[in-house]
Amino acid sequence: MDSFFDKLGDTIVTGGKAVGDKARELSDTTKLQIELKRNEDIVMEEYAKLGKKYYEAHKDEDPAEFATLEAALRQVAHVKQQISDVKGEKICPKCGAANAADAAFCSKCGEKLD
Numbered sequence: 001m002d003s004f005f006d007k008l009g010d011t012i013v014t015g016g017k018a019v020g021d022k023a024r025e026l027s028d029t030t031k032l033q034i035e036l037k038r039n040e041d042i043v044m045e046e047y048a049k050l051g052k053k054y055y056e057a058h059k060d061e062d063p064a065e066f067a068t069l070e071a072a073l074r075q076v077a078h079v080k081q082q083i084s085d086v087k088g089e090k091i092c093p094k095c096g097a098a099n100a101a102d103a104a105f106c107s108k109c110g111e112k113l114d
């Protein structure tokens with residue numbers, strides 16, 4: 001009888017330890033996943049900055065290389081304009097900022113608005 005309860009106790013302790021290990025493993029994995037995501041985000045941000053610099057420096061050299069980007073940039077400007085039209089705002093032709101419909105000058109860069 002004694003050995004039954006000893007074994008049961010062992011099983012519970014072993015099971016409890018296994019659950020503890022799993023929880024710790026999960027917690028460690030979660031921390032590592034967060035650390036991974038944080039660093040992947042930094043990598044993507046830096047790639048984006050470098051890509052923008054590269055585009056600015058080379059956009060006149062090889063138009064075909066930037067065709068997809070430039071089409072998307074035109075579409076971004078077009079859709080922004082549509083949103084502003086719906087909201088009744090004026091888009092600054094110099095910096096692209098949205099301004100109130102009755103604004104005479106851009107609130108961001110000071111450009112005269114029509």
Ligand SMILES: [Zn+2]
Nearest residue numbers: 092095106109
């Ligand atoms: Zn502006």
